[in-house]
Amino acid sequence: MSTPFPDKPRIAIIGAGALGCYYGARLVKAGEDVHFLVRSNRAALMAQGLKVKTPTERISARKIQVYGSANEIGPCDLVIIATKATANEALKSILPPLLKPDTAVLTLQNGLGVEEPIADIVGPGRVVGAICYIGCMRTAPGVVSCSFPGLMTIGKFGKPAGERTQAVAALLRRAGVKCNAQDNLEAQRWHKLVWNVPFNGLAIVAGGITTDVLIADEGLKLLARRLMEEIVEAAAKFGHEISRSFVDLQFERTAMMGAYRPSSLIDFEEGRDVELEEIWGEPVRRAKSVGAAVPRMEMLYWLIKQRLAARNAALKAKARKR
Amino acid sequence: MSTPFPDKPRIAIIGAGALGCYYGARLVKAGEDVHFLVRSNRAALMAQGLKVKTPTERISARKIQVYGSANEIGPCDLVIIATKATANEALKSILPPLLKPDTAVLTLQNGLGVEEPIADIVGPGRVVGAICYIGCMRTAPGVVSCSFPGLMTIGKFGKPAGERTQAVAALLRRAGVKCNAQDNLEAQRWHKLVWNVPFNGLAIVAGGITTDVLIADEGLKLLARRLMEEIVEAAAKFGHEISRSFVDLQFERTAMMGAYRPSSLIDFEEGRDVELEEIWGEPVRRAKSVGAAVPRMEMLYWLIKQRLAARNAALKAKARKR
Numbered sequence: 001m002s003t004p005f006p007d008k009p010r011i012a013i014i015g016a017g018a019l020g021c022y023y024g025a026r027l028v029k030a031g032e033d034v035h036f037l038v039r040s041n042r043a044a045l046m047a048q049g050l051k052v053k054t055p056t057e058r059i060s061a062r063k064i065q066v067y068g069s070a071n072e073i074g075p076c077d078l079v080i081i082a083t084k085a086t087a088n089e090a091l092k093s094i095l096p097p098l099l100k101p102d103t104a105v106l107t108l109q110n111g112l113g114v115e116e117p118i119a120d121i122v123g124p125g126r127v128v129g130a131i132c133y134i135g136c137m138r139t140a141p142g143v144v145s146c147s148f149p150g151l152m153t154i155g156k157f158g159k160p161a162g163e164r165t166q167a168v169a170a171l172l173r174r175a176g177v178k179c180n181a182q183d184n185l186e187a188q189r190w191h192k193l194v195w196n197v198p199f200n201g202l203a204i205v206a207g208g209i210t211t212d213v214l215i216a217d218e219g220l221k222l223l224a225r226r227l228m229e230e231i232v233e234a235a236a237k238f239g240h241e242i243s244r245s246f247v248d249l250q251f252e253r254t255a256m257m258g259a260y261r262p263s264s265l266i267d268f269e270e271g272r273d274v275e276l277e278e279i280w281g282e283p284v285r286r287a288k289s290v291g292a293a294v295p296r297m298e299m300l301y302w303l304i305k306q307r308l309a310a311r312n313a314a315l316k317a318k319a320r321k322r
Numbered sequence: 323m324s325t326p327f328p329d330k331p332r333i334a335i336i337g338a339g340a341l342g343c344y345y346g347a348r349l350v351k352a353g354e355d356v357h358f359l360v361r362s363n364r365a366a367l368m369a370q371g372l373k374v375k376t377p378t379e380r381i382s383a384r385k386i387q388v389y390g391s392a393n394e395i396g397p398c399d400l401v402i403i404a405t406k407a408t409a410n411e412a413l414k415s416i417l418p419p420l421l422k423p424d425t426a427v428l429t430l431q432n433g434l435g436v437e438e439p440i441a442d443i444v445g446p447g448r449v450v451g452a453i454c455y456i457g458c459m460r461t462a463p464g465v466v467s468c469s470f471p472g473l474m475t476i477g478k479f480g481k482p483a484g485e486r487t488q489a490v491a492a493l494l495r496r497a498g499v500k501c502n503a504q505d506n507l508e509a510q511r512w513h514k515l516v517w518n519v520p521f522n523g524l525a526i527v528a529g530g531i532t533t534d535v536l537i538a539d540e541g542l543k544l545l546a547r548r549l550m551e552e553i554v555e556a557a558a559k560f561g562h563e564i565s566r567s568f569v570d571l572q573f574e575r576t577a578m579m580g581a582y583r584p585s586s587l588i589d590f591e592e593g594r595d596v597e598l599e600e601i602w603g604e605p606v607r608r609a610k611s612v613g614a615a616v617p618r619m620e621m622l623y624w625l626i627k628q629r630l631a632a633r634n635a636a637l638k639a640k641a642r643k644r
Contacts, residue, residue: 205625206628217627217631220624222624295618299617299621299622302541302545303541306528306542
């Protein structure tokens with residue numbers, strides 16, 4: 001990757017869910033050359049564009065470029081993967097037409113082990129991972145309600161951040177995203193799990209509750225802390241130090257979020273795929289592989305897995321009845 | 323307790339739930355002098371008596387003696403407590419009028435710490451605990467459907483079984499109950515937890531599933547085993563050895579039970595009290611007090627506690643609407 005990142009890069013965004021629309025709208029609004037690849041709602045997106053509401057802003061991008069196949073888009077300088085890891089199979093055919101020799105591929109996917117399958121397709125050298133601290137929800141095609149814009153941390157897969165990663169971060173900052181490049185992506189991913197594992201998981205297992213209800217329950221709050229401690233201990237075995245104050249901070253932030261529905265709960269309740277393996281399964285397996293004790297995280301994994309299976313069976317039965 | 327247990331003891335049974343009706347019907351049918359103390363359905367019980375259906379028998383006791391207060395019954399030789407531990411407060415006024423100097427008080431309550439509050443009322447010397455391995459359900463006042471009659475193990479509180487405990491066991495055997503007296507009641511109670519903790523608990527937390535569904539789920543089945551192992555380890559710290567084969571046996575027995583709804587799940591779903599502290603809370607506290615690691619059992623306790631609180635809040639809201 002010796003050529004410099006262009007000032008006006010050609011950008012492809014794969015997926016127009018909450019994240020794709022949110023970051024896409026910001027990039028379009030900032031005057032970037034953005035090409036959206038979507039599976040559905042293409043006509044609606046072309047007709048209506050994107051509308052994003054945050055607590056302080058309204059961003060509207062009326063004219064956007066929307067495509068139904070990667071070949072129509074062609075080679076780009078930056079590919080942003082905004083689909084869920086559970087839909088990774090499709091990337092095998094989507095990504096190759098979008099690549100130049102030095103295209104950066106940025107994945108916004110959650111959890112552990114999300115860079116590896118992408119690296120298998122495009123090679124490890126160009127993969128950049130993003131950890132999005134954000135609370136947003138797609139309410140209609142192209143329409144996103146963002147309760148908490150937060151920040152984005154990006155890092156190069158398996159290596160310290162280089163010039164290109166820094167350039168991608170700068171591009172996102174120019175579009176109004178609080179973004180910084182860090183040297184240890186893996187450590188950042190473990191940090192993100194500290195919130196995601198307990199709050200996304202318990203919200204589902206405790207019967208579909210928002211985070212305010214969760215932390216108002218004494219037992220669940222203590223359980224969330226115990227789960228966080230397991231993650232801290234497991235991360236430490238991989239050399240990633242997560243401070244006690246970071247754990248405390250999660251509760252302070254959560255208290256400020258009000259009646260927040262974690263994204264996995266929304267996915268669960270709306271019948272969509274949940275990143276079960278990325279957020280719970282893979283962390284449990286990695287922790288156990290280095291001898292870290294994660295009994296509660298494993299129990300949570302099993303409980304979510306069963307709930308998902310039960311939900312899917314119920315959806316199937318309902319579909320058969322129609 | 324020097325006087326011998328009478329050949330035809332005067333027996334009081336407190337409560338006409340599934341267990342009170344089941345054992346009561348057997349004792350009445352065997353010609354024993356049984357006096358039922360009930361809070362509700364007195365007229366129905368007097369008019370219709372008791373009807374018990376097991377896989378092999380139909381037991382009908384048409385004429386039974388039913389009372390609304392302990393004073394009407396007066397002193398007995400044996401008092402059988404067939405109400406839940408969650409209703410123990412009432413025993414403070416119920417038990418004293420039923421006592422002679424040497425009355426045996428047999429509690430059928432589930433879990434750990436159920437003898438202590440009774441001993442506080444009647445003195446420890448007369449308390450006998452029963453562990454009922456039974457699957458039965460009250461379907462209407464006085465009507466019990468018993469899918470699995472099982473057996474009953476009784477033991478003296480804090481002491482080896484004496485003559486009187488043996489006499490109570492013999493009385494129950496004469497009434498057709500497979501009953502034996504054991505010397506170590508506490509060890510028996512830990513044995514019972516091996517099944518109750520995982521199956522009663524997970525059935526609730528996993529969204530109201532029967533035991534066949536539970537053991538068909540790979541993760542939940544493994545989780546049930548891990549929970550059992552925690553109980554085995556905790557029990558060992560108290561000097562109670564539970565064998566590996568006993569753990570295996572639980573799964574074999576459960577496989578034969580079919581689509582079984584654990585009693586706590588029934589209680590949970592029908593809006594009744596659940597023995598949260600006796601089956602989960604107290605075992606967790608005792609285990610932790612001796613340094614046994616019970617992370618999964620504690621997590622299960624917290625999850626059930628939250629589900630119960632949510633259920634109670636929903637019931638309250640519904641009652642207000644009426």
